[in-house]
Amino acid sequence: MGGSVETTERGFSKYGFVFLLIAVISCILTTPTRAAPIDDQFQAWLQTDLWPEAKSKGISKKTFDAAFTGVKPNLKLPDLVMPGETPTTPEKQHQAEFGPPANYFAEKIIRAVTTGGRTRESANARVLGLIEKRYGVPGDIVLAIWGRETGFGAAKMPYDAFEVLGTKAFMSTKKDFFRTEVLAALEIVERGLAPVNAMKSSWAGALGQPQFMPTSFLKHAVDFDGDGRPDIWNSTPDVLASIANYLVHYGWVRGRGWGTEVTVPTNVSCSLEGPDQGKTISDWVAMGIRRVDNRAFQASELKAEGFLLMPAGRSGPAFIVTPNFYVIKQYNNSDLYGLFIGHAADRIAKGDATFVDSWGAVGDLHRSDIAALQRALEAKGYDVGSADGLPGFKTRRSIGVWQSKNGKPATCFPDAALVSQLK
Template identity: 45%
Template structure:
């Protein structure tokens, strides 16, 4: 009986081999060009202090993840960045009252839990505790959100076929350096699709520029140590120009004759001048003489609709953390809500947001007619909204500085 079973197995194997099949599990075929690319990075990794043993161990069997966004793949349509909520949602959807209220309540508990560390961070760096807590809440929901990707694989893929290859070439090597230096294990180096890692989402280069050992255990652990992660976020803000004692923004009621095209970072005036021109802080808030001397820019995230803000330099420092007006508004408002449970004084409107590709088309049209000179990135930021308002003036349309379907249709003609 045993001989018959052996015979049948031999026949089955021969039959499978004859037709070029395999009944055994197989690994996905390796990508020789990718393997060669990774191998070519060894001299640069060595120059950064990565050992040969670390390089070989962490790159052995490494394969690219072609499902990631923001890649340029030969023979395939270019994949754009994912539809980040900051750029495809209207403010009312992104800055949801329920989300803000939940995070603010949780942050108040965390404020008490980490009071000593937060007081120390504020004293040393000048960044208020609510700001760093709000960044932690926005980035990883106070650590509850698990980053989904293997950081080494993400960085390697973006370095190989990403839109920003040169940047990610350096980030990949620094990612290996993190492991080599014992800063983090490969298992804990989880990342977003763009390679950011840790409780407060740092790229490897940001770790080496800004990470802080605040709990004094000899490690800069932004993955497990809340004091280290929050102090590192504060240090990054300081290194990007944070001004001690300055608010991030003031919500205001604008005068009826406000020119929304002036809502760009380049147009700055002392707050006292904005007040003289009829901008009124909401809820009767009174600004000190020192506050009135601060330079500020006008921000109207929904054009003439919704709330208006006078933004200080610290607003733009937070924006360096994530280049989105809605991100900064979320972080700033969440920080405020930890202190006073008040929503924005002016409600958001029910406006709709154009798709990324439509905003890109709008930016190209505005560039062609000389009204826009910034990046064509599909993100309707301050400069795009101002350019829309300038076009509306030129075309005899209602000037509201909001990138709408009507404006896109007019431009397309």
């Protein structure tokens, strides 16, 4: 018996070793090769993917190498997706609260723009006069945008534009968008419009004091000081004229303002809001809408088109805005941004008057709650724009229509009770 056991043990050891060896080899063969370091992947992408397209668009190897020598992907930038991974919605964005519109107009923030704007209006009066004469855009509007975007140039541009744009073109959630932008940035350098070392940007890749993306720079940047190139990093005349030129490109109407605060009678539905529901100013007046300062609309305005704007529905100020308001929104597609610029411009020109109507206590919902409400309205056939958790005008007026159809007072703004009813 002892011999039998010995033979069995030796036999197990012999064949067990063979099986173990086969298992190890199999494991090695079936385990994926470890991915190359991200820096190496980035460099390979630059040379085998981005460079061929850049070359086809007339970019020289000298320019390309100057832009990307020493550049590595910046993994601290937002909205990145590691190669091979699937994009996910960040939890903090999903659960972030939608702040009350009133927060956007905090006095400390808007006063910095208006006070700084008045100082610079005086210092740059001649240039602003020439810009308004050429482009038709009031200096107060240009100053308000300049102040809002970069604090009149005080905000630092700490990033290398090619690091930001290259990283995002390689691995962001919007690769195609940033690929176009990084190619445009290369064109800026190739054409001698700016040297590589001047290409400083924000974390989003926006350039200079007006915060232009590279494609916008190529379309709108202006050499207004006459030195031969548009310098939106250091030249105040170029910065101001470039902002005005941008607005003109998107349809700024010479001779009209942006809008004015009004009172809206209760019998006028807040669901009439939006740039696709314009009426002549005289029609709005016939419905009972009045300026809050009790002044009559100018006769020249009465035949012109205006639009109802109620950023907080019935829980905040209301406005009749002109097409120029929507031109301002081309700079930043937000009703609150457009209103901030218009309001700040008025204060630069006329003094620090606040809105007459006050902002209500709204905006205490999570963006995920608002997105759920938007999806519920979409399921009922309403056009809310997109279920992004932000109550834009399409969402606001859809809420108002739904409320009216269901026998409720139309507020045109989301609240917790409404979310519960519709979810």
